[in-house]
Amino acid sequence: MVPFPTEIKKIFAAVYLCIFFMSFKQLCQLVESQTCDIIIEDELWPLQWYLNKSEGDQYDMNVLPAWRSCINGTGVTVGVVDKGVQDHIDLKINKHIGFGDVNAGTVISLQHGTRVAGIIGALTNKNFTIGIAFGSEIADLKIASTAVWETFDVAVFFHRMDIIDIYSCSFANFHTGTKTYKLEKNQEDAFIKGTTLGRGGLGSVFVFATGNSGDETKISHDSCAFDRLVTNRYVISVAGIQNDLSKVPNGEACSAMMVAAFTAKGGAKHHEIVTTDVGNKSTGYFNHNSAAVPMVSGAVALAFSANPKLSYRDVMHLLVLTSRGDLPEFKQGNYFIKNAANLSVSSYFGFGLLDMGALVKRSRGWNNVPVKESCNAINPHRNPVESPYNFVHVHSCNISYTEHVEVSLKVNHRHAGQIQWVLISPHGTRSTILPGRILDSTKYMNFTVLTVQMWGETPNGYWTLEPTALFEINLDGGTVELISLTIHGFNCSSSDLKCLKPAVQDKSLFTTPLPDVTDKLPDVTDTLPDVTDKLPDVTDRLPDVTDKLPDVTDKLPDVTDKSDKRPNSTIMIIIVVVLGIGLVISGILLLCYVKKKKQFSFKDRLRIYQLSEK
Template structure:
């Protein structure tokens, strides 16, 4: 990225030298014909138009949320027939010329970001099934027998319907492939495999939490609302940033659609596929409003990423992002300037200041020995990184590991790449009105977590973005039974009692537990940003055959920070024989060990190194930071005298003052009894009715009624509940409620008794 910010008094000769030096580096990157132009705050659009006309630009967009930023596209520079050197030279000249204008603050030449959709390559998967050898390393004979038959032979809806009838589920399911959605509710319908290994979703549905009133947008390659399962499509939550000149229409490519454009539609179906429309399956939040933000169906730039995650952020609550830097084991990347700014703005200003929720896929680079510690999106404290598990509670072969994964969702995939043994994947929507039964990867896991977050926001709309992260940390559990054994997933118990793993984060998300805990969550205190551990600057060479150990001493900012959330380590390191041989660990005063970066044997880089990269660990969640932290950096490259040299290292602690929070529990959320189910549904209807007529007193009373019924637990009502209902009767008889409203509300009140 060629970027320069005006600095008063800097000689222009130095500016030119700097631009040229950056140009040499960026000749290796794919520069585009797009530029960001940032003006001083008191400059209006006429200045941008003047600069665009003078330098032969088209002005495409005014990114007001990012500041006084304009998106320009050049009419002749950096076209497809230009060489990389020519593009870099022309771009540097344009930037220098624009910076000569007194109203220009900054200009950034946009690079084509090396990102990809994080879905499992089904063609590759099927090739592995056809050409691979039996995996005998750790597949038990029981597993082999269980998944020996093809998926088409196990679609036995009778077993599933029988199980549902035992659970007193009021929701009548007529979607034909609901029985295949084992990850939503696993009764053992797939040949008896691992009943209970699922999202534990139905208890939340049983209490009426289905995403109603929450808006979730899928940032991807588009969304095809013509699919009969996507009738909750919301144009207000949608945008097409791959075509900035397009003023209206759905966010999907015009013309015939192929499987190449089905990714965003598939993710959307996992979130919001309609229930009981006799088609395909069901989405987790099937009553939520669905948006599609299209950026992946073309060249992706820093500006486009920033537009996407800020789009209509007072309306959209959750942004589901099943993509990230390429998972080839070679890339080490971080969000660029405007994307980083957009993430910060999103959590500070989105949802009326409560913060937008950005849910990100952790990556499918396990097949390339990649490590998500190298992914700056996953390692950003403002995102929620999601891992994947299969039906046995194990990490699939494509899963990456790092200390920044928050939770995992069950989506399937074999745990070794060459196994002939099929696994059970995700059923969802696709373009052209189809039903797709082969969705997997962390792309599939991310929408499931996004949906559960939507249910939690329905239960408690006042949750902040940090509240949601706390709830996720408390709502996960160890994957149940069989190969979900803690030893295999490398679980450790941190100093606050959380089970944590580099493979699965805090574990398998329990959606019902997340929702129920959200209802009574007290909220966390203001975030504390503590940087009291002295940083290292200089030259610190990594020794041979042992790590470079750098101690950091913290007092928790004089005891004000007592409950950790995020711990960030920022590092600059060069001189190694190969970057992929570097391994980074952090040990807390409580003894919790975090592998911030694992070895990545395909990354042979020996030129760029690690440049101001930030690594994140969540494994110290709720611990007290006070004490000595040990940062250990290994260089296992065997490069003789050529060993890595650390020039900068710092630690940042984010958390709160330690206000009392509910205790950590690893138990699965329980089902409601039939009486509890009936009472919860009735009170939920009453609350909905009150909101429809917008009567504030009645809305308050209905919420009290609902909470009392849920807390009471047996549906019997009692004196307190009767008093609430009688008070509600008095309210609806007051002036200001129409006769029609009164009759409707009285019917709802009577049904609640």
């Protein structure tokens, strides 16, 4: 056997490596370009306008491109957190991973969960409808109640998190416009556990409805801003939107809203949502945000099917970047703003209408975002509510790509619950974090609220809180006791995303109030210039008048012949007074001379002489 020289071996190795690389690349392109013929024979498919737009409709949620690329949710499990899911010929339910007593419950109590499950995963089997992720399987996560948060069993949020990828939560509390729902510690702990340990450390995804109490024609209309269970940084908050891109009449709005999905208003006669129903039937009577949430849950299942390595935060980024907030019909409602990162966002619709085709396409080649970092800044001063000093200075923060912003407020005011608060970022983006409620009688507001509307911006700079008096109240007589900001995000330089330059602000507009910072002012006394040696010496310019003064010593009474040889106390007092008057007069004359900078005239000296004669 003839040995090859080392150089020849290196050439052969390079050639083999090149061939292997090209083959691998071709294989990847083949997989990505793979197409599947979709033949849908489900009888209600023509009525599913939200997936396959009907004649006259402008938009659907663009699911067909995902299905045609052979992505249908296979390998993904979606948990339906509800009051139960009934067995159905059009559903694939994994009976081994249920939560609660899945065999209990009345037909009526199982209705809601069964309808949610059909939108997510109804099979393509000629029966009724087809689900968005028809290749996925359903987990029945049954809870006893969907309205009382205090008795809510939070263990459902990490139940079988090794298998369950998505927790679809269509239930929502019916708000009254008076109560504030804080995120309880056990609830937050459950979310933290799910997003850190779920899916092998990639994090479970929680999709939540944002409530049906936002009807602005009612005095009790509410906002999801006051419900931290459904608007926190661990969950995806979903809004419902009608076929004409208008808001559902009773849909709530808040700055934590992330994405909108099609649904129908209550009592809709056309453009209904069709899905599975109890008794192996179907229904067109499913609406509001309850129907919008499973649309998003199914879409996330498609994204996981396309790229199982996505983290829960990757899913949020993908929804932000692929949802359609630029549709021309949206502009008529004037609901959208554009932040400094050029993202359109709305308190009513989040970052826009769900686009499943774009979501799946971008998921395929997505690189995971860097590890999350957090920065905190506080304004500890007690300022009046209407004070211009209600701001927070964020500096030296390593984050250059903002995700979530949490604002903690402590406000003591007789109308604290009726005040609207707007957060303004260093880039000038305005986000209404608390809208104020006419029935809210809260006098001491101690609450943390969330906004996603600064997504993609850089956080360093001055953040301002702007209050507005609503409902004919005024801002007088109250104080802001604490403002605290927590920024969540990452260093953009280590990601594929576009980095935004830091904001440029006029720092003179942000001056800390003097009463609170006098003890922090620098000592500048030692920096003042010494000017005493530069004052002009005017003593040599004073006129010598001592030789002109009359000699009065011979006119003083002779007291030496007194028997006790001691001066009389009365005479001493007179002498002291006379000398004092003389010194005062001399001082006045000297001061006048220095100020006028001129010598005494003859008349002045004569006047002094006459005065001394008296």
